[in-house]
Amino acid sequence: MAKRDYYEILGISKDADDKEIKSAFRKLAKKYHPDLNPDNKEAETNFKEINEAYEVLSDPNKKAKYDQFGHAAFDQSQGFGGGADFNDFGDIFGDIFGDFFGGGFGGSSRAQRTGPRAGSDLKIKLDITFEEAAFGTKKDIKINRIEKCHVCDGSGAKKGTSKKTCPTCHGAGHVKTVQRTPFGQFASTKTCTTCNGIGEVVEEPCTACGGSGKERKSRKLSINIPAGVDTNSVIPLRGEGNHGERGGPAGDLYVYLNVKEHELFERDGYDVWCEIPISFTKAALGGNIEVPTLEGKVKYDIPEGMQPGTVFRLKNKGIKNLRGSSKGDQYVRVKITVPKKLTDKQKELLKEFAKEYGEDADKDDKKGFFGKMKDAFKD
Incomplete structure (x- = not known):
């Protein structure tokens, strides 16, 4: 039976680069691997073809020969069809089966489990008034966050004791198993169930945290809110989130602002709008009126014959720009009242x-x- 084209087996074009070849192999190897398809002969055959195709196309010299002469460039003595040395693919299988075998062939997964681990971020919503958003303010907020246990200092072990090396994995964080496959012996690595991959166990748990090394605390924080913020503005507080593990940094706290509506003013960017009523005699005769602004009342002279709906501007009476020193304006819409x-x-x-x-x-x-x-x- 004629062999299938290696590019066809991996589902790639002939101009595919190394990254595309490796990506295609990973995807298919994960799909057809015998450990994930027990007693499936078709999967075994497909896996064998994928392995063979990758060994050729991932090697620049072999790939060049194959592109020129096809399958005739190689013979059976070179080992195609008998199974490749899986040690050559340790880095690839470590990536593919890390989720299944708890870290696979490299040491990076265990380092992630046993090394410093950053704390998660927190988010809260804070309501502020229209004036507080316009001029800025200082607020005290309360949060609940995870911190390291104050009794055991995050170790999880009872005071006066310490963690011990895991007796099952001897500190490795994983255990190895060997399986026989149609292609020879295949060594896989699984996360140690005794220590959950940490490599250490707590024999006498801390009575305060139950061995977790963590506790939830309520904290009061002060936050400076700058002038010019608006609804959906976000203020980050670095390092005020949940604490990390094993010396890892704390997460951040993100404060999402919600600005309450004002009874007189409406906001449009950094400009402010309001509507003021004046009598029809004042509109007809003109004269001096008082206009409310965020900074207090100001006097404004209206001309004779002011029409309903007229809008006039008070320059620099709006809200300060959050990223500069400029200010918006205030726009006043005239509403003429008629006595009942x-x-x-x-x-x-x-x-x-x-x-x-x-x-x-x-x-x-x-x-x-x-x-x-x-x-x-x-x-």
Whole structure:
């Protein structure tokens, strides 16, 4: 039976680089490995082909010969079909089967288990007022975090005792097993179940933490909130998260801000908007009004004939830029109010005004709105 093309076996093109060849091999070797497919002859055959293809294509010299002459470049005496030396692939299998055999063929996985381990990060939400966001403030917050046990100092061992070398793995953190496969003996490594890969065991656990070496503590922290923050702004506090293990650094604390709504002001970036009511007489005659701002009331002169919905700007009365010294502006929208109740005298005065203005307040406008529109657009 003719052999399949090595590129076809690995599912790659002929111009695939070393990284692509290795990646394809890892994926397929994991899929068809005999340990993961017991009593599956088809998987064994596929694994044999994958192994053979990779040994050729991963070697630049062999690959060049194969690209030029195909399978004729090699004969059976070179060992194809009889199984390759698995020691040549220790680094690859260590990556592939690390999840299954607890660290595989290298020492890096055990180093990760027994070496320093960083603590996890924490996140909290903090509500602040509109003014606190605009001007900045200082807040005290409470958090619950994991710290090393204050009694055993994180060792997990009872005070006056210490951890012992694991009697099962003798400190290695893993145990080795040897399996016979159609390709010869295959050594695999599994995480030690006695010490869970640490290499040490606690014979007399700490009474305070039960041997975990950890305890949950409530802490009070002070946080400086800069001027200009807004909802969804995040303030990081480095090293204030859960504590690390075996001398590892602590995680970070991330404070997510939520700015409460204001009864007068609305925010648009670093600008502030508000709406102020003025009487129709003030709008008609003009004059001085008081306008509320974040920094207090200011006086503003409005011109005669101010129309409803008019917007005017108060420069630099907005919010400070979070990343600079500039400030936004305040925009004021005018809302003209009409009194709901009038005295008899006020009514007579308004009628006099209407008459002087060319209107008769006691009669219907016979011309109507559309009649006035027609006149307005006459040539």
